[in-house]
Amino acid sequence: MRLGLNIGTLGEFELIKRLTAHLPGRADVLLGVGDDCAVLDLQSEALLLTTCDSQVEGVHFTLQTSSPEQIGRKALAINLSDIAAMGGEPRYALISLILPPALPLSVLEGIYAGLRAEATRFNTALVGGNVAGTGQAAQLIIDITLLGTVERGHVLMRSGAQVGDILFVTGTPGDSAAGFYTLLHPDPAYPARAQEVVRQRHRTPNPRVHEGRILSQLGTNVVTAMLDISDGLSGDLEHLCTRSQVGALIEAERLPLSPALRAIAAHTLRDPLDWALHGGEDYELLFTVAPGSEQLVSEAVQSATGTPVTPIGVILPAPDGMKVRYSNQREERLASKSWDHLKASLERPAAEK
Amino acid sequence: MRLGLNIGTLGEFELIKRLTAHLPGRADVLLGVGDDCAVLDLQSEALLLTTCDSQVEGVHFTLQTSSPEQIGRKALAINLSDIAAMGGEPRYALISLILPPALPLSVLEGIYAGLRAEATRFNTALVGGNVAGTGQAAQLIIDITLLGTVERGHVLMRSGAQVGDILFVTGTPGDSAAGFYTLLHPDPAYPARAQEVVRQRHRTPNPRVHEGRILSQLGTNVVTAMLDISDGLSGDLEHLCTRSQVGALIEAERLPLSPALRAIAAHTLRDPLDWALHGGEDYELLFTVAPGSEQLVSEAVQSATGTPVTPIGVILPAPDGMKVRYSNQREERLASKSWDHLKASLERPAAEK
Structure with missing residues (x-):
């Protein structure tokens, strides 16, 4: 099992290219993997934009160099930026948290205060989410999916x-x-x-x-x-x-x-x-x-x-x-x-x- | 920082209750946190359903007791089940992966084969995703957001x-x-x-x-x-x-x-x-x-x-x-x-x- 290519050998872009070859599609997917957002046609006036991005403790942030509130704000901001990059209006966010057991509740509440503040600033509703434990000491991970909309004919790709x-x-x-x-x-x-x-x-x-x-x-x-x-x-x-x-x-x-x-x-x-x-x-x-x-x-x-x-x-x-x-x-x-x-x-x- | 309540003291439901109090909302969110999916009104014929759920190695699965393909299938299936629970039709999935450095590429490709098979089975397009490393030996995490639709007046809550x-x-x-x-x-x-x-x-x-x-x-x-x-x-x-x-x-x-x-x-x-x-x-x-x-x-x-x-x-x-x-x-x-x-x-x- 531990022989052969491991993922460290490939870069992010090469890995995504390999994984996303021959993905199942649908006619209502106007744009799939490969831009800042996917563009989906739900037969409504506007098109739907979707993006997701995660922040991993020790890789993208540390609790030593950012406050919990700053970490929460940035985790949402990087996803808002992907909606912005298509010319879209952000609307709904789903927040998935992976939590190390020893994380103080005050840190988590600080992160949520940051998420809330950034969401309010850009009129984005937090409509769902999930929390999971890691079972052992490990890094805090914040994974966010953001949905937005953009008028037909106005998608900037x-x-x-x-x-x-x-x-x-x-x-x-x-x-x-x-x-x-x-x-x-x-x-x-x-x-x-x-x-x-x-x-x-x-x-x-x-x-x-x-x-x-x-x-x-x-x-x-x-x-x-x-x-x-x-x-x-x-x-x-x-x-x-x-x-x-x-x-x-x-x-x-x-x-x-x-x-x-x-x-x-x-x-x-x-x-x-x-x-x-x-x-x-x-x-x-x-x-x-x-x-x-x-x-x-x-x-x-x-x-x-x-x-x-x-x-x-x-x-x-x-x-x-x-x-x-x-x-x-x-x-x-x-x-x-x-x-x-x-x-x-x-x-x-x-x-x- | 390490004093006071930590998240291990609270259960999942209590924690979510604390974090999701006073969330920013929008008038087009018909149902937010608290059911199997959120229900969103994009002014189209159908309503939009959203859900997200993650699977953590060692908590929800192990590579010793399931094959990579089974792990991929189940990670999508548990999200499909949330759309099913509202009476909805699944449509689009975003896959976010957190990868330990030593993970063999063959395991990751097996997981993607499982995701692809389950998506094809339920006519679901994989429209986006993200891969991030953890920077140190840790668990594989598969976090999925799934979008579906359901006819107005037919949402089962x-x-x-x-x-x-x-x-x-x-x-x-x-x-x-x-x-x-x-x-x-x-x-x-x-x-x-x-x-x-x-x-x-x-x-x-x-x-x-x-x-x-x-x-x-x-x-x-x-x-x-x-x-x-x-x-x-x-x-x-x-x-x-x-x-x-x-x-x-x-x-x-x-x-x-x-x-x-x-x-x-x-x-x-x-x-x-x-x-x-x-x-x-x-x-x-x-x-x-x-x-x-x-x-x-x-x-x-x-x-x-x-x-x-x-x-x-x-x-x-x-x-x-x-x-x-x-x-x-x-x-x-x-x-x-x-x-x-x-x-x-x-x-x-x-x-x-």
Whole structure:
């Protein structure tokens, strides 16, 4: 039984590919595995969106570096971000908890307070769930399935990008990775305000639900493709390019770097672009806009939400692959350093994280 | 942090009650936490049903006593049973896996083969999922969310039973518990065929989806309340009585005991009624029928599916509580020995199970 390939040998994406080959389908499944959400047709006015994601203690969070309430908020937020990435409105959540026996009730109630707060903020009902014990000391796991809806004809998928479209991002990518770095490498000399900002961005990411709704309302002839940045900008851009069968060029100097990110990068003598291009868990939206509609899109989102949206590059033909152009006009191939949560979590003992 | 109440002190039902108090809701949630499924109104012809349930290695299954394919089938079956219990048609499943690093790929592929087979059998699409590692040696966890639909006005809930209604059960309850007993207490002298039957009923329960559909088509004025037996007949009857604010009388001699159950009970010198009344994981349907419709209901289900449905008692006023009447006309209070999976899993080390 213990011989042969084990799952640590494969990465998350390869594993999912193997497991999800030849799955039973139904005619009312408009989009199955492979995007941020599945898209289901229940013969109602809106289409149904479904997604699920789990957070594992020691892999995705620790009780030492986040409060129970922050953990609860983030567990729901990462799922809200998947609904946002399709342009959807979140509606119902099912919460499944796997509990180690010694978990204090106060921790669990803190997590639920966080779940409740985030659900209330995005008008999401908690309609079900399950608790199970592990029978032995082990990690706390929060697994959430989230359902949302989106109007027919307004689903924003990864597959719609066209050559010549402009690539946009919401907010300031890289902050979460910088925050994670400061948690892994504590240093009392970090600039205090910057450290607070980037850690908050890591612990309680802000799902771009309102921004996603506005973008989907603009129509798929204006906003052509979208996904959220969970694995890192380069990794998620690769997902978009693969599904749309295109390439892309990012102009490095256009990347919107936050002052907090720059301050932490300066202090640690690291390149802030590295965090912005390859850091995971931003939960910002990455989307493509038909040429000529850039201003319309920027103004629509910023006027309604205050969230900056920034053009950072352009969609190229597939043979061009992914490239990045620096301020000195030098162009390089952009390697996807996609964060493989599964592989990382299998390779490193929990205590190290 | 480690002081105060911990979750092992509370049972599953008490814990869920505490966590689910004051949850954020929405007007389109017709039924939230507290039944087999939530019932959601998406303004389509049918109502949406949602449920989630997880299976934890060492608590709900072991790789020593079930094959990977059986484990996969059962993980989906227990969720199918929840949709069946509302009279619904299963449609879409999301599969979330938590994987220990050393798990052989062949085991995972076996589990997926089981999931696929059971999904195909009940026309259910696997539309999403997630895999996460645990970062250290730990148990395999399969967490499933299942969505289904049911026609408006045909939802069978736990709360509809009326005094005078007849209590029915599908199939032969107790087999699964007897099968579990033979796995915990192996003995080469068990009657071989009986052992095979009860173990199969434990390892791959048969969700009563078709039976549930027929019952819901008969209308809520004929079939007034329903739920599935996962915690044991007495425990789930108590759930029905609580939600319907009624009592109940079970006539012990009417309980449909399978020949296999009787054979294992005779061999072990145990009372087969104990397994039938209190054994968990039957995944049969327990439902109430308006007086006068008993024959209509029996014939409808048996002619279409071949599954026996048996009247086993009657609904009483709430002050009568739950009672059982034996063949000698002696009546006793029926204690709910509801199987609390959470408490059991927290109290016993996994290795013992």
